[in-house]
Amino acid sequence: MKLLFSLLLCLCLPSAWADAAPKLDIGKGGQCVEDAQWMRKNHMHVLKHQRDEAVRKGVREEKHSLKNCIECHASTKDDSVIARADSFCVACHKYEAVKLDCFECHSGKRKSAWLQRNAK
Amino acid sequence: MSDIDLQRRNFLKTSVGAAAVAIAPGVLLFDMAHGNPQALSGKVRWGMLIDTAQCKPGCNDCVTACNTENGLSGETKSTDSQWIRKIEIKDISSGRELSLPMMCQHCENPPCVDVCPTTASFKRADGIVLVDKHRCIGCRYCMMACPYKARSFVHEPLSDQNPDVPRGKGTVESCTLCVHRIDQGGQPACAEACANKAILFGDLNNPESEIAQKVRTVATTQVRADLRLNPGVRYQGL
Amino acid sequence: MASYSLSKLRSPLYYALLAIGGLVVLAGLFSVHLMEEHGHIITGMNNQIVWGMPHVFAIFLIVTASGVLNVSSIGSVFNKPAYKARAPLAGLLSIAMLFGGLTVLMLDLGRPDRVIVAATNFNPTSVFAWNVVLYSGMFAAVAVYLWTMMEQRMYSWSKPAGFMVFIWRFVLTTGTGVIFSFLVARQAYGTAILPPMFIVMSFAWGMAVFHIVQSSIYVWNQKILDEYVQKRMRNLMGVFVIAALYFVATYHLTNIYFARQTEFERFILLDGGIYPWLFWAGYVVLGNVLPLLLIFHPALGKTRCVLLASSLIILGAFALLYVFIIGGQAFPLSIFPGYEVSSSFADGAIGQYQPSLPEILLGLAGVGIAFMVTAVGIRVLDFVPHEIPKSR
Numbered sequence: 001m002k003l004l005f006s007l008l009l010c011l012c013l014p015s016a017w018a019d020a021a022p023k024l025d026i027g028k029g030g031q032c033v034e035d036a037q038w039m040r041k042n043h044m045h046v047l048k049h050q051r052d053e054a055v056r057k058g059v060r061e062e063k064h065s066l067k068n069c070i071e072c073h074a075s076t077k078d079d080s081v082i083a084r085a086d087s088f089c090v091a092c093h094k095y096e097a098v099k100l101d102c103f104e105c106h107s108g109k110r111k112s113a114w115l116q117r118n119a120k
Numbered sequence: 121m122s123d124i125d126l127q128r129r130n131f132l133k134t135s136v137g138a139a140a141v142a143i144a145p146g147v148l149l150f151d152m153a154h155g156n157p158q159a160l161s162g163k164v165r166w167g168m169l170i171d172t173a174q175c176k177p178g179c180n181d182c183v184t185a186c187n188t189e190n191g192l193s194g195e196t197k198s199t200d201s202q203w204i205r206k207i208e209i210k211d212i213s214s215g216r217e218l219s220l221p222m223m224c225q226h227c228e229n230p231p232c233v234d235v236c237p238t239t240a241s242f243k244r245a246d247g248i249v250l251v252d253k254h255r256c257i258g259c260r261y262c263m264m265a266c267p268y269k270a271r272s273f274v275h276e277p278l279s280d281q282n283p284d285v286p287r288g289k290g291t292v293e294s295c296t297l298c299v300h301r302i303d304q305g306g307q308p309a310c311a312e313a314c315a316n317k318a319i320l321f322g323d324l325n326n327p328e329s330e331i332a333q334k335v336r337t338v339a340t341t342q343v344r345a346d347l348r349l350n351p352g353v354r355y356q357g358l
Numbered sequence: 359m360a361s362y363s364l365s366k367l368r369s370p371l372y373y374a375l376l377a378i379g380g381l382v383v384l385a386g387l388f389s390v391h392l393m394e395e396h397g398h399i400i401t402g403m404n405n406q407i408v409w410g411m412p413h414v415f416a417i418f419l420i421v422t423a424s425g426v427l428n429v430s431s432i433g434s435v436f437n438k439p440a441y442k443a444r445a446p447l448a449g450l451l452s453i454a455m456l457f458g459g460l461t462v463l464m465l466d467l468g469r470p471d472r473v474i475v476a477a478t479n480f481n482p483t484s485v486f487a488w489n490v491v492l493y494s495g496m497f498a499a500v501a502v503y504l505w506t507m508m509e510q511r512m513y514s515w516s517k518p519a520g521f522m523v524f525i526w527r528f529v530l531t532t533g534t535g536v537i538f539s540f541l542v543a544r545q546a547y548g549t550a551i552l553p554p555m556f557i558v559m560s561f562a563w564g565m566a567v568f569h570i571v572q573s574s575i576y577v578w579n580q581k582i583l584d585e586y587v588q589k590r591m592r593n594l595m596g597v598f599v600i601a602a603l604y605f606v607a608t609y610h611l612t613n614i615y616f617a618r619q620t621e622f623e624r625f626i627l628l629d630g631g632i633y634p635w636l637f638w639a640g641y642v643v644l645g646n647v648l649p650l651l652l653i654f655h656p657a658l659g660k661t662r663c664v665l666l667a668s669s670l671i672i673l674g675a676f677a678l679l680y681v682f683i684i685g686g687q688a689f690p691l692s693i694f695p696g697y698e699v700s701s702s703f704a705d706g707a708i709g710q711y712q713p714s715l716p717e718i719l720l721g722l723a724g725v726g727i728a729f730m731v732t733a734v735g736i737r738v739l740d741f742v743p744h745e746i747p748k749s750r
Contacts, residue, residue: 055252058160058244060303067283105253105288107281114283196702198404198710207705209697222693222701231542237486238479255475258468260408261486267543269691269703273408273468275399289397290468343693347542 024091025084027073033064040092043069047102066102067111074110082108160245165228166297167247167324167352168311169331169340170220174318177219180206185313186223189298191282201272201287203295204310218358221310221319224249224270224295225343225351232262232271241292247324247352248297256291263292267344268351270294324352372737379730386723389716390465398468401717406709407687412466414679415721418563419459419728420493420534421556422675424527425564426451429591430503431527434520440587443743444572445520449504450735451571451728452527453497458728460493462721485536492530499526508739531557538686545622546686551612555605559675562598566671569595571732573665575742583661592664596653599671603646606678618695625689626681630708633685636677645674684711 033039033046046064053059062068073088074081081088082103089108093100107114186204187194196202204223210216226249232241233249240255241262251262251271263271271294274287281287284300298308306312311319322331334340340354392400403410426448433442464473481487503523506516535553542548569591576583610627613619626633649667652658688709693699699706735741 051254053159055250055254056242056244058246058299058303059158070283105278105281105286105291107283107286109280109283111283114280198406198704199399201405202703205701205703205705207693207699207701209694209699211697213696222705234483235485235540236481237484237490238475239481240475240479255472255479256469257472257475259486260468261484261537263405263408264547264687265541265543267691268693269405269705272405273398275404276397292468 022091022095023086024088025075025077025086026088027075027081030072032068032072066106070108071110071112074108074113079110079113080108162245163325164245164323165247165325165352166302167226167322167331167354168297168308169320169322169334169354169356171318171320172218172220172355172357174314174316175219175221176316177208177217179219179316181313181315182206182221182310182319185309186295189282189301189309190285190296191280191287199275201274201293203270203272203293220355220358222268222270222343223310223353224297225268225349225353226295226297227352228350230349231265231267235261235265237261244299246302248299248302249294250296250299251292251294253286253288253291253293258290258292260292267347267349372733376730376733379726379733382719382726383723383730386462386465386720386726389719389723390470392716393466393720394470400714402712402714403717404709404711406704407684407711409683409687410711411713411717412462412720412724413683414676415724416459416462416466417534417683418675418679419455419462419724421531421560422563422567423452423455423459424496424531424534424557425560425562426455426568427500427523427527428561428564429568430520431524432594434517435524440584440590444568446504446507447572447575447736447741447743448568449500449507449523450739450741451568451732453500453504454728454731454735455567456493456496456500457731458724458726461727462724465720465723466717485533485540489530489533489537492526492533496526496530499523527560528557531560538682543691544686545613545619545689545692546626546682549609549612551605551609555602555609558598558605559602559678562595562602562671563675565591565595565598566668566675569664569668570672572743573661573668575736579742588661588664592653592667595664595668595671596650599646599649599653603642606641618692622689625708626685630685630688633681633688636685637681640677641674641681644670645677649674687711 034042047066047069050061050064051066053061054065070081075083075087078084078087082090082100085091085094087108089100089103183202183204183206184194186192190203192201192203204221207220207222209218209220226243226247228243228247230241230243230249233243235241237259238255238257240252240257241249242252243249258273260273263269263273271292273292274289277289278287285296287293298306298310301308307321308319311321320331320334322329324332324335326332327336334356335354338356340356341358342349342351342354343358401410401412429441429448430445432438433440433445464470467473476487476490480490499519499522503516503519506512506519532553535556538547539550539552540548572583575581610623614623624630627637628634649670652663652667652670688711690699690704690706690708693705704710
């Protein structure tokens with residue numbers, strides 16, 4: 001009985017904490033593709049489609065590109081979507097416990113900021 | 121069919137037409153400003169002609185430009201990536217010496233594409249041979265298969281890549297012919313950087329292009345032509 | 359019924375061995391974790407030697423997994439009862455080694471987390487992709503074969519199943535050899551002799567591994583191997599070793615004859631540093647001359663000699679694979695034939711390779727996995743050969 005109780009406790013506690021939605025730095029934000037709820041659900045499909053088209057067929061459609069996402073959603077403080085625990089991509093992926101694979105290769109920095117720094 | 125139906129149809133037709141006329145210029149402008157939304161056609165074949173007579177021994181400008189453009193460290197340990205390198209060659213029998221850049225030769229029949237188990241290695245319709253790093257599992261079979269030693273494996277975790285040139289640990293990479301520049305209408309960084317204009321970039325399939333005209337008129341060589349891979353990179357004076 | 363021979367398998371020593379096997383596997387997995395974290399920089403592999411120690415282990419395990427099935431093929435395809443009694447053990451060993459080898463190969467990938475991509479994006483022109491099918495098919499084929507041998511109602515199917523496995527493993531070893539045969543760029547590879555060479559080598563190495571495992575099981579259970587069977591299997595192994603040596607000799611002789619290849623052969627056989635040493639001392643002397651002497655010398659050839667010979671054959675196998683895989687890559691690519699070449703990317707220079715501990719541990723983990731699968735297999739199912747002695 002004791003065991004069952006502690007098990008229940010273990011199950012309930014995290015979900016109680018988890019109720020608090022992740023606080024994330026949305027950068028400039030705004031809507032350019034679809035509304036936020038749609039994007040939360042479908043951004044990975046959009047990115048995946050765009051990536052295959054761009055890499056393999058040379059269809060460089062900017063609106064749906066990762067670079068374009070980063071341009072608006074990178075933090076206004078550090079120009080990145082991954083630098084901190086509350087960065088746009090990191091905060092949500094951590095909350096959902098989904099591995100974020102893009103930035104093993106892709107830069108998480110806003111391109112304009114990257115160019116500015118590297119021009120110096 | 122009633123009159124009202126017909127009217128409605130006509131109304132729809134004209135309004136759609138008007139909308140199209142109104143939007144079209146905007147769409148066109150958007151296209152011009154935002155890269156290429158069309159899939160590549162097979163009409164173009166990008167290539168390079170390297171004039172060894174113009175390539176100076178000891179000059180490393182193309183390599184430096186490539187490293188800067190693509191975010192390579194520029195170090196030359198055996199585990200570091202080198203997309204382009206200068207090779208000094210000396211004919212054993214005659215003693216003639218040459219210096220030339222060597223990189224992915226963008227073959228028409230690339231062995232790296234044939235052997236890749238996941239189709240990560242692929243050839244674009246315009247002849248550029250690339251690694252799709254989303255699919256590369258890092259088996260390195262393409263590195264075994266390439267006769268030009270053009271490919272490198274990323275041995276260490278990377279950060280702060282050029283936003284236009286994604287690169288990452290555990291995948292294979294090589295010269296992309298600066299595909300991100302080509303798709304914006306530019307030319308590869310190495311060709312741009314060469315002070316002597318030893319690297320000529322262009323469309324081999326377009327008879328009017330400078331490269332096609334030159335390939336037609338002067339003697340050029342493909343490296344390891346015996347393998348019949350038909351590289352897109354040709355050498356003059358080899 | 360089968361418990362008579364299994365009493366020893368419940369002893370503390372059995373569990374101790376199992377624990378050691380587990381530790382070896384754990385050490386390998388820890389190396390993989392390190393490789394994941396730091397990248398392949400912590401291995402000895404680099405942009406010149408792209409396949410290293412893990413591949414030596416993996417290819418040995420995979421090739422031998424096919425070879426060890428010889429024992430069962432002779433039993434079911436060629437109807438030799440002495441071998442038939444050993445077929446289940448051979449099948450188990452095959453599955454175990456294939457599993458070990460594939461695990462090593464997979465964990466050495468730059469992105470092992472993406473291995474599923476290999477299943478979802480299939481390139482029909484890639485030998486690697488074919489091998490994914492061949493290797494997984496092999497598991498299935500051997501599993502079915504084992505089932506037909508162990509389930510009484512399926513006995514009648516055991517011959518066709520054995521035949522299927524017989525064909526499949528030929529194709530599989532051909533596929534492994536072809537990985538190298540299709541490499542036009544490198545002087546060590548790109549020749550059609552490699553698939554048959556791999557097949558014959560698999561026979562010799564498979565017999566050697568089978569001998570070692572069989573002897574261990576027999577000693578363990580205080581059983582004595584029938585002398586007639588011992589003699590037959592020993593001589594067969596000797597013949598296979600000679601055949602493999604013949605193929606290796608032919609491979610090098612044809613190369614020596616071609617002017618464009620002589621420099622490569624000089625490197626591998628004479629002045630390439632560690633590679634000629636491993637080839638002559640490791641493969642030829644330790645891996646062939648000594649074992650053949652132990653097998654065929656009239657005063658020798660007893661159980662202990664055969665065991666020693668088998669171990670030496672396996673040692674020779676590793677030496678040969680090291681020379682073939684790593685030596686073959688160390689020799690520079692001939693990008694400009696007839697020219698002296700130098701660059702910052704080691705063009706024209708001998709590739710440097712220093713195997714590191716993590717990659718060796720990863721390779722050993724493959725052996726550890728094969729050992730564990732075998733050990734657990736013979737403990738839970740009846741794989742130990744039963745036979746009616748017939749010394750004649």
